[in-house]
Amino acid sequence: MALCSSAALAEVEMPFALDWKFEGPAAPYFLSIENGHFEAEGLSVTVLEGAGSLDAIPKVATGAFPVGFADMASLMKFIDQNPGAPVTAVMMVYDKPAFSIVGRKSHGIEKPTDLEGKILGAPPPDGAWAQFPVFAAENNIDVSKVTVEPVGFPTREPMLAEGKVDAISGFSFTSSLNTMRLGVPEDDITVLLMANHGLALYGNAVIVNTDFAEENPDAVKGFVRAIAAGWKDAIADPATAAQILANHNPAVDTDFETRRLKMSIDDNVLTDYVRENGMGGIDADRMDRSIEQMKMVYEFVNEPNRELYFDDSFLPEEPLKIN
Incomplete structure (x- = not known):
């Protein structure tokens, strides 16, 4: 019993700050808890909800949380505006970002240029809305012809369902299914995944407080392995993951x-790149292209460099195969 008590005391506490609510794509992290993957790495992990793409970054940068989940574009901006902030990404999860425009076919939204002459509902802090200028440029959308209606996160899908806006910005698996739940037929919904329309940006990644990582490198490496194991379990049995x-x-x-979980797996996580190379890493050339796209919508104060935003040293040498 003494040995068990010592082992329990030796566990590293790693509260994990999510970007959003406990929806389907959060299930793999609970599988990592329930199936003992964190415990096997000597970690004690609790998962906490977030309130949007920007939410987890300051929590991790200030050291309130050692690890979090945030989108790369928001992280790049934060680090540029806070040089030397002790935060970086260590594991890519959404190889394709979930940034999307979700519209109603009955309102004439089927392709990107259909937004011209229409009303787009967009929450100002929304990560997808932040990338809209890149999406617009890549698809030759005349933004002067798009009426943008600032909306709140809670009212975004209801306004689309009620026909008060023709389309909304948001995560593909969040906004499309939430709109269906409000009674809009599936065949009336168009999902324009920005990654399929010219966006080179990466999506959400595991981020870490670099001071914590320097002091606990093995814990961070174990956390990464456990996250991959949770996703592998979720891919094998999404229904059980949702039950948990x-x-x-x-x-x-x-x-x-x-x-919703299956959508995130198919569209964002288990991409062709991940099938071939494993989960967690990035392609350097694509990351450089994403930085160039960021320059279209954001003026960097400091010279951007992918090494400022992503540290692959906590990934294992062997690929994290999850398919």
């Missing part, structure tokens, strides 16, 4: 969250 998620958020509709 429901233990932490009883309000969820498990059928919808299973579907």
